[in-house]
Amino acid sequence: TWSNVPAGPPDPILGVTEAFKADKDPRKINLGVGAYRDENGKPYILPSVKKAEEIVQSSKPDKEYLPITGLPEFTKNSALLAYGAESDVIKQGTVAITQSISGTGALRIGGAFLARHYPHSKAIYLPAPTWGNHIPLFGDSGLEVRKYRYFNKETVGLDFEGLKADLKAAPEQSIVLLHACAHNPTGIDPTPEQWAEISDIVKEKKLFPFFDMAYQGFASGSTAKDAFAVRHFVSQGHQIALAQSFAKNMGLYGERVGAFSLTTADPAEKARVDSQLKIIIRPMYSNPPLHGARIANAILNNADLYTQWESEVKGMADRIISMREKLYTTLQKDLNTPGEWGHIKSQIGMFSFTGLTSPQTKALAEKAHVYMTADGRISMAGLNGNNIEYFAQSVDAAVRG
Numbered sequence: 001t002w003s004n005v006p007a008g009p010p011d012p013i014l015g016v017t018e019a020f021k022a023d024k025d026p027r028k029i030n031l032g033v034g035a036y037r038d039e040n041g042k043p044y045i046l047p048s049v050k051k052a053e054e055i056v057q058s059s060k061p062d063k064e065y066l067p068i069t070g071l072p073e074f075t076k077n078s079a080l081l082a083y084g085a086e087s088d089v090i091k092q093g094t095v096a097i098t099q100s101i102s103g104t105g106a107l108r109i110g111g112a113f114l115a116r117h118y119p120h121s122k123a124i125y126l127p128a129p130t131w132g133n134h135i136p137l138f139g140d141s142g143l144e145v146r147k148y149r150y151f152n153k154e155t156v157g158l159d160f161e162g163l164k165a166d167l168k169a170a171p172e173q174s175i176v177l178l179h180a181c182a183h184n185p186t187g188i189d190p191t192p193e194q195w196a197e198i199s200d201i202v203k204e205k206k207l208f209p210f211f212d213m214a215y216q217g218f219a220s221g222s223t224a225k226d227a228f229a230v231r232h233f234v235s236q237g238h239q240i241a242l243a244q245s246f247a248k249n250m251g252l253y254g255e256r257v258g259a260f261s262l263t264t265a266d267p268a269e270k271a272r273v274d275s276q277l278k279i280i281i282r283p284m285y286s287n288p289p290l291h292g293a294r295i296a297n298a299i300l301n302n303a304d305l306y307t308q309w310e311s312e313v314k315g316m317a318d319r320i321i322s323m324r325e326k327l328y329t330t331l332q333k334d335l336n337t338p339g340e341w342g343h344i345k346s347q348i349g350m351f352s353f354t355g356l357t358s359p360q361t362k363a364l365a366e367k368a369h370v371y372m373t374a375d376g377r378i379s380m381a382g383l384n385g386n387n388i389e390y391f392a393q394s395v396d397a398a399v400r401g
């Protein structure tokens, strides 16, 4: 029956983890998937998450189905975290929102909703480069994927002129995907002034902004600062779509906790949109899992735990920044590795877009047992005091060829 099914390629990101697991060398390092590791290279369960789990457990929770759009307290708090208590859309109750199977699930619900209900266009413009999964995800949702310029290879920075030109050239009312903060894979974000300009272009061209916010708190260490772009757009009167993930900022990866929301014109429109979100989700997976949403809600709902969580997010962000400093110094100053490595320090969030070429990343895996995605992206969180010297030496050797 399946003789015509061709073998597919491994996933560009999760396939790296498979290759890493199969490698038996004790020096091996996995800098592929964006998953935080502590200074000993171990997965990290946030202490606030442990406390939240105790709170959930002590309430002797049942295992009943959640509603189709998830735990209502959780989605309410998730919207508050993203939009801010002062936002008009929160005050007026016009955010249509659903729990989702983490960020990917949120994007997929959004893609399906737009493909079915957005009346003006099927075209979605993604930054080049973008998170690899965005491309099949939106294509499979029924949208037509296009690109806008984002990364300037020469400056290893934002191609702001290219970005503006491409958004201005896009047909009116196209959809545009924006990474809210800690752009994946480049680690390069627009400045607040640049965001304001992007917002003006989006308004002028009547584009529909869809924000992917997978790293709120990871870019600056502050969840409010990292929500700047989302809040600015909303304050400028844009209606937006928003995908949120709690995988990275709460370390809830495998619990699959996220939310998808749309800001709407008024409570009646919100109610209609909410009803259609249910109609999209019910045949997809019926209703979302319980446990992670309860944990996230226990944190978001408790002022003390919330404060503790924010400081733990900052702790993760700060450890990554210290690894950036150390890697930069080792490559640029200690080893004198050919090239300019300042971008390692200036990029933000979980990733660094190193500039290593695909053959160099291949050589690093084969010769040094160091794994990263083929585009030269490294997850900074995979580096620690024990492996960073070995990593820098391996990069140095790969660059010198």
Ligand code: LMR
Binding pocket: 013, 014, 032, 033, 034, 035, 131, 133, 184
């Ligand atoms: C990543 O880019 O590594 C993360 O977003 C995890 C994933 O699912 O790809």
